[in-house]
Amino acid sequence: xxxxxxxxxxxxxxxxxxxxxxxxxxxxxxxxxxxxxxxxxxxxxxxxxxxxxxxxxxxxxxxxxxxxxxxx
Numbered sequence: 001x002x003x004x005x006x007x008x009x010x011x012x013x014x015x016x017x018x019x020x021x022x023x024x025x026x027x028x029x030x031x032x033x034x035x036x037x038x039x040x041x042x043x044x045x046x047x048x049x050x051x052x053x054x055x056x057x058x059x060x061x062x063x064x065x066x067x068x069x070x071x072x
Contacts, residue, residue, distance in 0.1 A: 047059075
């Protein structure tokens with residue numbers, strides 16, 4: 001485009017190695033991590049139970065705290 005000199009990026013084999021390794025590591029860790037973390041339906045049910053009991057879930061309070069203190 002002519003905006004600055006050499007506005008391209010060269011391919012480096014190290015980038016390919018690091019990206020492939022990171023992808024493989026993420027793929028390998030996904031299975032065990034999915035078994036340890038609670039399922040989304042269980043989290044939704046727990047949040048709905050708190051809402052019907054009149055309690056605000058902790059995550060909503062955590063998000064609302066900084067948003068409630070911002071003045072425009």
